[in-house]
Amino acid sequence: MKSKWLGLSLLLIPTISLGQSSFVQSVFNQGMIKHGKEIYLQRCVGCHGVNGDGKGEAAMFLDPKPRDFTTGTYKFRSTPLDSLPTDEDLMRTLSKGLTGTSMPSFHLIPEVSRLAVIQYIKTFSDAWQDEDNYNGPLGGAPLPAEAFRSHDSFIAMAKKGRALYVENCLTCHGQEGLGDGEGAEGLEDDWGFAIKPANLTLKSIKSGHSVEDIYRVIMTGIGGTPMPSFKDVISDKEMWDVSAFVLYLRGKGAGMYGDELPISKITEDEI
Ligand code: HEC
Numbered sequence: 001m002k003s004k005w006l007g008l009s010l011l012l013i014p015t016i017s018l019g020q021s022s023f024v025q026s027v028f029n030q031g032m033i034k035h036g037k038e039i040y041l042q043r044c045v046g047c048h049g050v051n052g053d054g055k056g057e058a059a060m061f062l063d064p065k066p067r068d069f070t071t072g073t074y075k076f077r078s079t080p081l082d083s084l085p086t087d088e089d090l091m092r093t094l095s096k097g098l099t100g101t102s103m104p105s106f107h108l109i110p111e112v113s114r115l116a117v118i119q120y121i122k123t124f125s126d127a128w129q130d131e132d133n134y135n136g137p138l139g140g141a142p143l144p145a146e147a148f149r150s151h152d153s154f155i156a157m158a159k160k161g162r163a164l165y166v167e168n169c170l171t172c173h174g175q176e177g178l179g180d181g182e183g184a185e186g187l188e189d190d191w192g193f194a195i196k197p198a199n200l201t202l203k204s205i206k207s208g209h210s211v212e213d214i215y216r217v218i219m220t221g222i223g224g225t226p227m228p229s230f231k232d233v234i235s236d237k238e239m240w241d242v243s244a245f246v247l248y249l250r251g252k253g254a255g256m257y258g259d260e261l262p263i264s265k266i267t268e269d270e271i
Pocket residue numbers: 039040043044045046047048058062064065066067073074075076077090093094098101102103104106117118121206
């Protein structure tokens with residue numbers, strides 16, 4: 001699925017990646033950044049601050065705090081931990097917002113304006129000038145769509161996922177997924193704020209509701225937080241099993257297994 005802005009974003013990055021910056025392109029980029037700044041000053045400044053440091057006027061009332069864009073560390077990416085997000089990642093965050101936090105969804109502002117403000121927030125950090133920080137998305141294994149459609153195969157996956165969860169996740173997310181494991185105490189993020197492992201039984205997984213969103217976050221980890229990347233720990237295929245178990249936990253708590261998944265209520269003795 002290639003939308004218009006993806007094509008546009010390809011035009012914007014080449015200043016670094018192709019080294020062929022033409023006059024036309026740089027005028028185009030400047031126009032985008034100027035428009036992005038206007039949007040930023042209207043829509044983002046109150047939380048993210050005029051210098052992009054996350055210290056807008058509303059920030060003192062918010063938890064979690066608005067992102068500080070000056071460090072170049074981003075939580076939600078499709079790319080490896082410590083890499084910059086792609087424009088598509090930032091577009092996802094902007095379009096969907098971050099559930100359970102004050103970060104709103106901006107799907108009502110035109111796509112081109114969303115893309116422009118994305119280019120503008122990049123001006124707050126030099127990290128975007130260093131080619132080493134750019135990496136492509138981690139692919140992972142394709143979604144076993146059929147397995148997620150049948151009650152029995154879903155349960156089989158979630159069972160395998162439970163064993164991997166106990167081994168890798170329980171220490172932070174706890175036995176029941178409430179975010180209260182032994183390792184959950186006293187955690188801090190890279191910006192110096194206290195942070196808790198997510199309560200996986202709630203609806204509010206920040207990066208989205210679909211099983212693909214859960215898979216991506218397990219694969220890539222959450223930048224600037226103690227949530228590690230499991231890319232080299234759990235196999236690409238088995239990460240779908242873990243994702244199924246996370247869905248099971250959410251189904252148990254919030255009664256919601258995932259967008260568009262026809263899974264009927266699962267009882268505890270089935271898993
Ligand atoms: C009402 C406050 C608020 C407004 C307005 C707001 N944000 Fe945010 N934003 C947040 C908070 C809070 C977070 C951090 C959530 C977290 O860390 O879990 C965030 C996170 C983000 C992230 C995620 C970065 C990452 O680490 O992956 C991006 C990108 C972002 N905001 C861009 C914007 C842009 C662009 C605008 C304006 C169009 C905007 N925000 C407006 C509160 C806000």
